[in-house]
Amino acid sequence: MKHFRYFRYMDAVVRAGSIRRAAEQLYITPSALDRRIHDLEKDLGTPLFERHARGMRLLAAGEIFLGYVRRHLADLDRMQSEIESLKGLKRGHVEIVASQAVAVSFLSQQVRTFQQNHPGVTFNVRITDRGEAMRALTAFEADLALVISPLRTAELLPLIVVAQPVMAMMDIDHPLAAAQSLRFGDCLSYPLVLPRATLATRALIDAVLNARSVPATIAVETDSFEMMRGLIAHTANIGFQVAIGTPDAQTDPRVVARPIDERDISAAPMVCAQLKGRSLSVAAARFANQVVGALDAMKQ
Structure with missing residues (x-):
């Protein structure tokens, strides 16, 4: 199955973005790896990569061949796994x-x-x-x-x-912490720590904010929920996360989470x-x- 070795070389170069970094991961010399890629291109009769000072960029033919490579590598991994399963x-x-x-x-x-x-x-x-x-x-x-x-x-x-309700996170001594559940409007009286726009929870929050005339005070935006919890502890700030991602008392004793009424934000x-x-x-x-x-x- 020598050709599968070449497939793995191709996949490694794409993931690493350069011959040098891929060669380090594959434990072969960069010159040897470069020759293997040239061999592939020769066999296919077309260049697969554009070579430049910063590394390797796939050409259109390379994009097509990469899909073929990854499908066959996935099938190979599955076949090897099934053989292993015969032994447990x-x-x-x-x-x-x-x-x-x-x-x-x-x-x-x-x-x-x-x-x-x-x-x-x-x-x-x-x-x-x-x-x-x-x-x-x-x-x-x-x-x-x-x-x-x-x-x-x-x-x-x-x-x-699985439906995940959106939760408001706050410090354990926050004025809203005593409630069992909250309306979203209750949270707008306090500074908000929001996930960045690329995260799913933010899309749900923005849909509600855009429909309301009451302005929100957005203190911080972050793509790290760990940082969000750090910005909530010992402050009046409120952050948002789905239920499965909220901390328990052992993980973060200063932060508590309360569900937002689903009339305001859907699960x-x-x-x-x-x-x-x-x-x-x-x-x-x-x-x-x-x-x-x-x-x-x-x-x-």
Whole structure:
């Protein structure tokens, strides 16, 4: 299966963006890797990359060939995983893209649980926004996506969808902390710490803000929910996050979360999904089943 080695070289160069960085990851010399890429281009009869001082950029032919390469590498990984499964799930690898909200507690617990039962399975988890998560799935860079309010596309195959209420986060001594639930208007009397526009929770908040005549005081915008919690503790600020991403008393004893009435902000869909038509490796399929089971239990 020598040609698959060349496929991995091609994939590595695209991911790294340069021959030198890819060669370091593959533990071969840059000159040897460059020769392999030239061999591919010679076999195909066309250049795949534009070479420049900052690295390598895919040409149109390279984009087409990369899709072919990644489909075949995914099939190879699945086949090798199925062979391994004949001996029990002793090895495997799972690539995941996830929203911040899912990663901190839920996803980390799911990975720990899976590896306790299957210690030979490794994971790569990339935290990103919903747009990049969908791109990674369609580019065969990820097996699974766990995303809040994913962008709709025909290529997405949802495995499970769970509604996540939007929560207002505040300091434990905040005037609103004693309430069991809040109307969104209650929060507008205080400075807001909002997620940036690329994050799904912000889209839900903006839809409400744009429909109201009462101005909001936006103190800070950030793409880090960890920073958001730091900006809430010991202040009058209020931040927003979906329920699965809010801290408990052990994680952050200064920050509490209260649900926003769904008459004001609708619950956000949290989706575990894969690329439609793609056959997952045994490791990825079993992990997906575990995650779906855990999320299904949340609905009860």
